[in-house]
Amino acid sequence: MFTGIVTAIGTIAKAEQRGDLRLRIAAPLDPAKIAIGASIACSGVCLTVVERGGSAGDAWFDVDVSAETTSRTVPEMWVEGAKLNIEPSLRVGDEIGGHIVTGHVDAVGEVIAAVPEGDSWRIVIRAPQAIAPFIAAKGSITVNGVSLTVNTVEDQDDGACDFGLNIIPHTGEVTTLGALKAGDQVNLEIDVLARYLKRMQLLAG
Numbered sequence: 077m078f079t080g081i082v083t084a085i086g087t088i089a090k091a092e093q094r095g096d097l098r099l100r101i102a103a104p105l106d107p108a109k110i111a112i113g114a115s116i117a118c119s120g121v122c123l124t125v126v127e128r129g130g131s132a133g134d135a136w137f138d139v140d141v142s143a144e145t146t147s148r149t150v151p152e153m154w155v156e157g158a159k160l161n162i163e164p165s166l167r168v169g170d171e172i173g174g175h176i177v178t179g180h181v182d183a184v185g186e187v188i189a190a191v192p193e194g195d196s197w198r199i200v201i202r203a204p205q206a207i208a209p210f211i212a213a214k215g216s217i218t219v220n221g222v223s224l225t226v227n228t229v230e231d232q233d234d235g236a237c238d239f240g241l242n243i244i245p246h247t248g249e250v251t252t253l254g255a256l257k258a259g260d261q262v263n264l265e266i267d268v269l270a271r272y273l274k275r276m277q278l279l280a281g
Contacts, residue, residue, distance in 0.1 A: 107132070111125065200240050201239055201241070220262050
């Protein structure tokens with residue numbers, strides 16, 4: 077379980093295709109605080125640490141990424157040199173600064189627009205029909221592992237929706253979201269509460 081508050085930006089130092097995809101991710105973390113078997117969210121994807129090393133502030137950790145995971149996430153995020161938003165799993169007693177995030181990507185969205193708005197960036201993302209009903213203005217959504225508040229929602233004729241976000245300078249600097257541009261793809265995870273409410277609605281008829 078996570079909160080969508082990114083701890084660091086990591087870089088894929090090595091990508092090796094075995095039975096699954098083995099990645100080595102370099103990040104400014106302390107390897108002494110990374111346990112083998114621990115869960116770490118990498119741009120919104122919950123992955124398990126299988127090896128780690130390095131030194132404090134210059135750590136690396138290895139993860140295995142299954143074909144199922146790569147098929148349901150942004151393809152370009154799994155290549156050497158790619159930047160990833162890193163968040164270790166939530167511990168009992170930690171502050172929940174964002175919202176409850178599972179690290180399970182629901183869909184891939186596309187950035188429709190990324191324009192300056194004051195000191196911030198206005199980002200508009202198109203979400204596919206499958207998750208459009210779960211996105212609401214002033215609700216929460218996770219974009220590439222970052223907890224954000226939805227500002228606006230505009231439904232499309234094909235069932236998809238375009239939702240708007242405001243990326244403040246701090247968020248743009250400490251995550252990969254500041255580099256987003258039109259045409260980029262992003263991992264999306266809907267609010268877990270919206271998921272259960274939708275299910276309850278369906279069962280109620």
